[in-house]
Amino acid sequence: MSVESTAILILLSSFFIMILLRFPIAYVVALSSLLTLLYQGLPLTTIVQQMVKGISSYSLMAVPFFITMGVLMGTGGISEKLIELANACVGWMRGGLAMVNIVASYFFGGISGSAAADTASLGSILIPMMVEEGYDADFSTAVTITSSVEGLLVPPSHNMVIYSTAVGGVSIGSLFLAGYLPGAVLAVSLMIGAYIISVQRNYPKGEKFSMSNLLKQLGASIWALASVLIVVIGVVGGIFTATESAAIAVIYSLIVSVYIYKGLDWKGVWKALESCIDTLSIVLILIATSSIFGYLLTRLHVPSLAANAIISFTDNPIILSLLLNFILLVLGCIMDMAPIILIAVPVLFPIATSIGIDPIQFGIIVVLNCGIGLLTPPVGSVLYIGTAISKLPMERVVKATLPFYICMIIALLLVTFVPAISLWLPSLFM
Amino acid sequence: GCGGQQSQEGKQESEGNSTSEEITLVYAEVNPPDSIAGKTAFAFKDKVEELSNGQIKIDVQASGVLGAENDVLDTMLGGGKTIDMARISAFALTSYGGEKSMLLSVPYTFVNREHFWKFANSDLASEFLLEPHENGKGVRGLFYGEEGFRHFFTVKPIKGIEDLKGMKLRVSADPIMTAMVEALGASPTVVSFNELYSALQTGVVDGAEQPIVNYKANSFYEVAPNLILDGHTLGAIQVIITDEAWDSLTEEQQNILMEAGKYASEYNRKISEETENQALDELKAKGVNVIEVNDITPWKEACKDVISSATEKYAELYQQILDMQ
Amino acid sequence: MAGIFGILNKIKPVYDQIYKITLFLCKMLLIADILVATLTVAGRYIPFIPDPAWSEEVILSCMAYMTVLSGALAIRRRAHIRMTAFDKFLPEKLVTISDVISDIAVLVLAIVLIVVGWRYSVEIGSKGSYVSMPNVSRFWMYFAVPLGGIAMLIFQIEVLLENIEKLFAIKEEI
Ligand code: NA
């Protein structure tokens, strides 16, 4: 066996063994990388360097900001108003808040373009909200994290930009347009799943819909609603970027909580920050250390090895399409999106086009696959953000997510085998 | 470097390979393989492997998978043996004490490509390449290349320098670039490269600057279709190698790298011009509004103070570069 | 064993204080990040507010410090995500033994981060500066790692001692 394959074996096997031994996952990724570096005779400084690099990502900044916003909204009275408004809108429907969660991600995720930011923002508002209304915490978390993947498909999405670079300049405008319908397909598929579960578990269903109540709640929650609007208008209107919008949202919820709803005083704000740090303490270090692990997988050429493995497998287009998805899903389990797109996609792209998949459609397929990977253990940042917000054991969240993985796979198959879902909109406008 | 050591081990384990010990050098490239810099990397790789009969392998890791420029430099300078070689922008060395290389990114230094290449083939250029090694940074330059001139592009139509006034322009955080944008009457705006397309689309920024080929490859023309060819700086690039990797090579192997470097450098010059012209034609065909700058004097004049304060310390050297045109 | 028990009681108030201070630092870093990001936006539109080029690098460095320090806090709260699915099927003693092994492994990692992190920070610090702030050494970008290592080490020692104590307690019950 060559040095490289032994190194890969050491990296992956020590990783899984330590996870089974119940080591904290944040440190498992660092420790298995440490062992691999020692075996390869490479300097351990790589760990230091990659930890800092992993956390020094500008778009990641939105995560702590949005979590802070959510905590302030929850303790300062904004969330309460939003719950009442949401109930007035969809309370009549079983699983109404789950639907709100899924639809909100379509729009809000479309603003941030990042599943992590979407989970951090909507999750820290909606998970506590849903729990308060009688939904199970694990179900609420599962709905939140899976629907956040819509945000990767609905433009703007910087992962589409990365894909465009990786395959040598597909029109980003077309890719952006192509994402709307697949995002909607995913949303509908998740809504059906959520509805079935809501009926099974007998989740709350409130009073009949009343227009006058809706208008009353709309009036009462105007300041709360503005917190969401500020982000949307600010980003769409070009006043600030998605990442910056997160900081603005914090300041806004602070002002509304302290001076308008008066649910918080400054002492309360200081105390609420502790709860932010509690959540961040779990998530950020995981993201930092995962970066070491991802770096080693990259340096050991794992994505291209995996991609090459399927090339000579078969020439049946349907099986090849399935294999393309499979390999992307497997890589998604252990790696973050960007390195998969950058390394595996150039290998997979020629196969995809050779069986007639359009470059634009393939972009959607890749992003959706990698998006599902963000929700799977052992390496899945969005799963861990959801877990940290809900304060549940990871296994319970994964278990509750199982039915939604199926919804996502159905959406994935539709997107893979029905090109029009991706290509119809770009064909109209571009 | 590490690569050498690593494949020696590899050789001991994989039997039946009868050639003498193989060396693998890991080469980090931020841009994708089909970019100018990416193609240059592969030209260098092929030439090295050809000249050494496959004894030296270059493992090109493109698309920035080993990190952005500063990450790569930190790894190489901090004794991290995971990267042996890298292609960097000449000005990237500025924040690592590479003061001479900084002169190459001073606005309006090179009047045209020929000017740059005259410099690149001069003794002065070789001196610049060795500067980081002599300063004890532990890396040395092997050869030069370029990605073409960098130009501004804007969302709103633009005719000349006067239209830049008051615009929010995205540049990198590099102090010279920021000062230049201010000198042109615009306001430098911090937006990460990741968010640039969206920032142009929504209007967070009014424009940005990139070499033509990057402008096209990142689809920026879709949202900012006005390209003004002011050519404020030339995207000068250097390929560097760690001292550790360099010293692990025999003299013969070092010569192979130098020779392949010379080849890659010439190759770069050829494709850079070709690719750029082709990209410009394609952009025009796509309806991009390309504005020629016939008289660069007002731009130069506006940046006079920026230029003189940036070159103060090496005024004499800078003059030598200017005189090469 | 009685010795460990005594130590634990004695050091607990000290640990409470260290925890409080670290938490305070984390909160301040978070506040700094939010303020600088807001300043960036404000500075773009309000002429007398600066829109500094250093904002991005400062925000990211604060975040790095917040990451490693808060990560250490989670050790004390035993809040880090781990596989606990099979815990209820395993004997308590086995679980505690595995906890102790994991504690020791994390201690080793903390020491590596301190030693290697310090060496690297010094090494790279002497060679480079922040891009937007030529006067600030790159040392500060990486110093987060050894500092975080120290915090990890401190909090992990307490957790290890507690787990060892628990291990002995289980033994005595048998
Ligand atoms: Na959601």
Ligand code: NA
């Ligand atoms: Na995953």
